[in-house]
Amino acid sequence: MSAVDDPSAPGERARRRTLPQILGWAAIAALVAAALAQLSTTEALRLLGLPDPGTLTTYGLPAVMAFGEACAVVMVGSALLSTALVPPQPSGVLDVDGYLAMRTAGVAAALWALSAVALVPLTLSDSSGQTLAVVFADPGPFVQAVTDLEVPKAWAWTCLLAVVAAIAARLVLRHKWTPVVLALAVISVLPRALSGHSASGGSHDVATNSLLFHIVAAALWVGGLVALVLHARRRGARLDIAVRRFSALALGAFTVMAVSGVINAAVRLPITDLVTSTYGVLVLAKVAALVLVGFAGWRQRTVAVTALENDPEDRAEFVRLAVIESVVLAVTVGIAVALGRTPAAGRRAPRTHPARGNPRLRPGRRAVRRPHASGLAVRPDLRDRGARAGGRLSARRSAPARAG
Numbered sequence: 001m002s003a004v005d006d007p008s009a010p011g012e013r014a015r016r017r018t019l020p021q022i023l024g025w026a027a028i029a030a031l032v033a034a035a036l037a038q039l040s041t042t043e044a045l046r047l048l049g050l051p052d053p054g055t056l057t058t059y060g061l062p063a064v065m066a067f068g069e070a071c072a073v074v075m076v077g078s079a080l081l082s083t084a085l086v087p088p089q090p091s092g093v094l095d096v097d098g099y100l101a102m103r104t105a106g107v108a109a110a111l112w113a114l115s116a117v118a119l120v121p122l123t124l125s126d127s128s129g130q131t132l133a134v135v136f137a138d139p140g141p142f143v144q145a146v147t148d149l150e151v152p153k154a155w156a157w158t159c160l161l162a163v164v165a166a167i168a169a170r171l172v173l174r175h176k177w178t179p180v181v182l183a184l185a186v187i188s189v190l191p192r193a194l195s196g197h198s199a200s201g202g203s204h205d206v207a208t209n210s211l212l213f214h215i216v217a218a219a220l221w222v223g224g225l226v227a228l229v230l231h232a233r234r235r236g237a238r239l240d241i242a243v244r245r246f247s248a249l250a251l252g253a254f255t256v257m258a259v260s261g262v263i264n265a266a267v268r269l270p271i272t273d274l275v276t277s278t279y280g281v282l283v284l285a286k287v288a289a290l291v292l293v294g295f296a297g298w299r300q301r302t303v304a305v306t307a308l309e310n311d312p313e314d315r316a317e318f319v320r321l322a323v324i325e326s327v328v329l330a331v332t333v334g335i336a337v338a339l340g341r342t343p344a345a346g347r348r349a350p351r352t353h354p355a356r357g358n359p360r361l362r363p364g365r366r367a368v369r370r371p372h373a374s375g376l377a378v379r380p381d382l383r384d385r386g387a388r389a390g391g392r393l394s395a396r397r398s399a400p401a402r403a404g
Contacts, residue, residue, distance in 0.1 A: 018104050018230055022111065025226065025330050026070035032334025033066035034059045039278060039338065054131035061122040066337040068115025070330060071108045072189050074230075075165065077223020078105035079182040081231060084249075085224070085242040088175035097236040101227060102178065105185060106169030112188065113162035119155040120146065127151065154195035161188035189219055210267070214260035221253035222329045229322045232315055239315060240308040247301055254294060261286075282339040289332040296325045 037059045052058065082094065082101040089095050094102060124142045125132045127149055135142050146152045165184040172181055193215050194208070224246050232239055265283050274280040304318035 018100075018234070019107060021230060021233070022071065022074050022104070022108055025074070025326060026067045026111070028327065028330040029066040029070040029333040029337075030063040032331050033062040033337040036282070036334065036338035037062045037341075039342075051129040053125045053129055054133075056132050057122055057125040060132075061119070061126055062334075062337050062341060064115050064118050064122060066334045068112050068119065069189075069337065070333050071111040071115065072162075072185075073219055073223040073333070074226055075105050075108035075112055075162075075169075075223070076182070076185045076189065076219040077225065077227035078102065078108060078230070079165075079169065079178065079185045080220060080224050081227040081242065083175075083178040083182045085228070085245050086231070086236070086238055087241070092174050092176060094173055094175055094178070095237075097231060097234075097238065098175065098178070099173070100234060100236070101231065102169050102172055102181065104227070104230060105181065106166050109162050109166035109169055109185065109188070113159050113166060116155045116159035116162060120152050120159070123152045123155060124149070150195040151192075154191040157191040158188055161191070164188075186216060186219060189215055210260040210263040213256055214264060217253040217257035217260065221250055221257060222326075222333075224249065224253075225322060225329070226326050229319070229326050232319050232322065238312075239318070240312040243305055243308055243318060247305055250297060251301075254297065258290065258294075261290075279339065279342045282335060282342060286332060286335045286339060289328055289335065293325050293328050293332070296321050296328070300325070 078101045082098040082105065086095060086097045086101065088098055121132060121135050121142070124145065125135050128135070128142070128145075146156060161184065165181060165188055168177075168181045168184055172178060190212065193211050228239075228242060228246060231242060236242075269277070269280055269283065274284065300318065300321045304321055307314045307317050
C-alpha cells in the first residue's frame, strides 16, 4: 500500500486527543444521571416498596449507564461519519478523516463494552436488593441468575456486540466495510431497549416499537453531531460536505426521535400527571433540552451551514453551535437515564413484598417490578423466569443454614 493509500500514517496525534474529549462528554452525562439518581431511586423505592441496594449501586448504576450510553452515541456517530459523511480515497481505502472517525468509533465501542461489563453486576445488585459486596462475595447464584433476569442478560449481550464492533472498527481500512461496522454499532444499543419497561404492560407493541425508533434515531442524530464536532476539532477536511450531508439526515432523525418519544411517553403517562409526578417532570426537562437543541440545530442550518458553503474554512460558527448542542445533549442523556429508572405515575406499591422483613430478598421477584435501563417495565412473560431465578438464589443462600 502506498503512502497515499495508507491512512494510518498521518493524524495519530489528533487521534490521541480524541479520547479525552469522549471521556469529558460522557462524564457530563454520568454526573447528571448520578445527580438525579436520588430523585428517581427514592421514587421507585417509595412506589414499589423495595429495599435499597446500597449507595454504590444507587449512584453507580445510573452514572455508568449514562457514561456507557454517551460512548455508544459517539461510536454510532463516528461510524456514520466514516460511512456516509466523508468520502474515501479513489482507491476505496479510507481517507485520513474516515480512518480517524473509524478509530474513534473503535475507542468508543471499547468504552461501551467496558460499561456494559460493569452494568451486569450493578443490575444484578439492583434487581436483587443486595449490595455489590454481597454480589461479589457469593457470585455463583448471581451469575446463574443472569440467564433468567432479562436486564443483566441484555447488558451481557451488549458487551459482546460492542466488543465485536470495536474489533471490526479497528480492522477496517476499506470503505466498503464501514456499513458493517455502523450496523454492528447500531445493533449493540438495542438489547437494553428490548429488555426495558416499554416491553411490558398495555400497548406493548406500540411502546416497544416507538422506543426502538427513538433509540436508533437519537443515536444517529446525537452521534452524528458529536462526530462532526470531533471532526472539526481535528481540523478534518471537507467539513462543508460532511455538514451538508448530515443536515439532510439530522432533520429526519430529529423528527423520528421527537414523534416516537411523544408516543412512548403518552403510552406510559397520563397527561394529567405530567406536572404532578417525578416521571412527568423529567419528561418535561428532556423535552425542554431537546427543544433548545432543536433551535440550535435550526440556527446551525440557517447560519453555520451557509457560512461553510461560502467559505469551507469558516468553521467558527458551526463549532460554537455544535459544541453547545453536544453539551446539552450530554445532559439530555443523563436525564434520559434518570427517566428510565423512574416509575411512571399511577403505579402503586404492592401490599406485601418479600423485601419487607426479609433480609434475603428474592432477586427474581424484585427484578420484575423495578424500572430498568431504558425506563421500561419487564415483560409479563418474564415473571415466571424471574420467580424461578429468585427461587434458585434463595435455595442456594439458605442451603448452608439447613445443612447446619
